[in-house]
Amino acid sequence: MTFTVKDALIKRSPLRVLEKSISGGLGMGNLGVLASRKGVGKTACLVHIAADKLLQGKPVIHVSYASRVDHIMTWYEDIFRELAKAPKMSAALDEFDELIRNRVIMNFRREGARTEQVLRSLEAMIVHAGFRAEAVIVDGLDFALAGPGELRLFKDFAGRLGLEVWFSASLKGEEPLFDERGVPRELEPCLPAIDVLISLQHHGDHVHFNLVQDHGRLAPRDLRLRLDPTTLLIEEARGPARQTL
């Protein structure tokens, strides 16, 4: 009984809309990036993506560069609480404890955290500790500092271990942030290593999602998804598609 409700929740998830728009999903060995200025809602989106994987029983590693890990745990609790508000879901989400066993948070302090070290620890978790992650969330990597070189290390790693990796990229530069193709100018050097690039932009009360690059193709397009400002969940946008760059 509870499984059918959970299945329905997975099926109805707005993340299915996202997958459809990006040729069926990010896919193993690929890197996806959510880019926006600070405070727009990238972490919320990443946690929603992770929660969706966990609901499907897929193990997730959440890599963060923050100074504390407790608030990341709170993010997950909050998002599961919001998801549990769906009809008949409350019983299914009594299994929160079970679901969350499939998530590991790995925190690296910014100063000492070279990508080689991060990947070494990830490999230890996946290979030595047998935590068979299918997706990795990387929140807070400094793209300006990492550059295309370190991104390529991530790409190789994802390919070798069969992972899909979602990043957040915080854009800090001066306006205009995006070039004529909609590509964040700061991320241009990294573009070849990125498979799916999505930008988040304020539009009225909501944050909207624009697909910039889909598996190597530059294809700017409104994803018809937005972030609900109260629940911080991704939801389908209603009304006609907006004109993107």
Place this chain on the structure above:
Amino acid sequence: MNGDIASMRNIGISAHIDSGKTTLTERILFYCKKIHKVHEVKGRDGVGATMDSMDLERERGISIASATTNVAWAGRSINIIDTPGHVDFTIEVERSLRVLDSAVLVLCSVGGVQSQTITVDRQLRRYNVPFIAFVNKLDRVGANPFKVRDQLEAKLGHRAVLMQLPIGLEGSFEGLVDLVRMTALYFDGADGETVRVGPVPGGLAAEAARKREELLDAASLHSDELTEALLEGRATEALVQDAVRRGVLARKLVPVFLGSAYRNKGIQPLLDAVVDYLPHPGEVENRAADLDAGGVERVLAPDPAAKAVALAFKLEDGPYGQLTYIRVYQGGLRKGDELVNTRSGQRIKVGRLVRMHADTMVEIGEARCGEIVALFGVDCASGDTFCGPGLNLAMTSIHVPEPVVSLAIAPVDKAAADRLAKALGRFTKEDPTFRTHVDPESNQTIIQGMGELHLDVYVERMKREYRAEVATGMPQVAYREAIGRQADFDYTHRKQTGGAGQYARVIGRLEPFSKGAFEFASEVRGGRIPRDFIPSCEKGFRAALKKGALIGFPVTGVRVVLVDGNFHPVDSSDLAFQTAAQAAFKQAYMGAKPRLLEPVMKVSVEGPAEFAGSVFATISQRRGTIVSSVEDGTVSRVDAEVPLAEMFGYATVLRSLTQGKAEFTMEFLKYGRVPAPQAEVLMERRLERSRSVTPR
């Protein structure tokens, strides 16, 4: 030393294991002239630090039981409790915190805020204990007191402020700059006993000025007077001290002091700080429940003239009989005074009264309000309250966790058996988390405690202190049983074997219950079961809970609803209904999808980042869930949830895996479900055991 309450300090020294607090205590005793020579904890001189009074502690180089001692500094009387650092013994830490007015939190300048520090901090918070911080081991390679101060803020959420600056660090650590007086302090003489005051070294002047600014900023939040004085440029030493003191008492400010106990640096200023910034007993509010007024809480008056109220917080079996450590909260005690133990109602007469210094003692004629002393020849348990005649108060009971590990022990011979009984009696009185019983099935003596090491220490103490040699079995986890769904029962108990018969019928259901261990409800209408027998049914169900049918461990989380039943006017009795209820429970239990629960521990492993991968592997091999891993440069911490059953011997595994460079702490988190394969093994084992027990 005057007898005024304002001149007393009751402090605890709390820390992560190995931050050097025993060495620190040793130095304090030395500078207060309680001992005439300093020893090291793991000393080459074979004497060991004075505070680790038990042989065992000397051997292991760790503090186990809190020893209390009294010292005099700057005309003040300071009672110090040396608290143990290992999580297995936190009941000791908690008990000490209950009787102390304040604490010194010792941190290692290399390790900083570690997992145990977080536990201790939580305890200080729970008992609302004000404290100052001491960052020790500034002579060590990698010492960074600034990082430790930052961690006090980032990891523990305290407003921490440096009161001193180091002059040099690591191998070149020479002395301290006092940021209140803006002077440099050096510690001369063979044992650092002479404090030499000098000008602040030129190279440090700018930084000292900046840090002093930070100190004044933080302190001025707690005193308008200081704020005003600062604006007018007339801040005095006394004003700054007063403001910091207010911040400390309100637990809103943590002044950070620095030093190296091992190198004899920074101890005297720390003692000054204890006197200057920590509260005296009269400044701390203590409460007790008034048993004559239905348990209403009353604030105790720190008034020497009031009737006495004292708490027995620790018992020890010394060479001269039982020693009871007490803290006087109200009034005073004199030799010959009569007191009442409000738990047992027993009256006692105060006999010998002593002040303790590790394991030597000084006889005193009276103990004043606020003091910590020891009584001889008093029969009582830890946590008992003693009151003057006419009072009936109970000090708030100390939070005691349920034991999670048990161990079967057997004395090797008859003589050992007698001594063992004596040892067990003593230990259970001393330590509420240590319990013992005889298993009726195997007839074995079982001891229970908070962890493997906890029980190990007691087994060794049996040998050393009581010459009671015992053989031990494998440590056993305290499993629980619970039900997974509702199940109905309808049971009739009938017995007719000549004489009075027995008859009782109970109908109802068992339900899973998440709010507690057990609830009983009766929905019986129309006298189908006479009212007098309803409690008999409850009693029967309670008895049935003690041993679940799966593996014989207590059943928890059950609600029993009694719906209907039947009785016989002659043959029904209290006993008949109890028996019926027990049998009804057994009847319904297997239909209620019973499952096994096991204690799951919160485990925290800290060590060099290079071993993180190996640590991950050890956790997952033990059915553990890694919750998070934090890497901060070269140091890593892994937080995980691991079933206790898998944690036996982990210390050894971790040590050999990381060349002794990683350490772990664990504490009880919750009861979690035992996975089916492990549950089957447990049930199989239980079956084998019951087969092997031959009926007598």
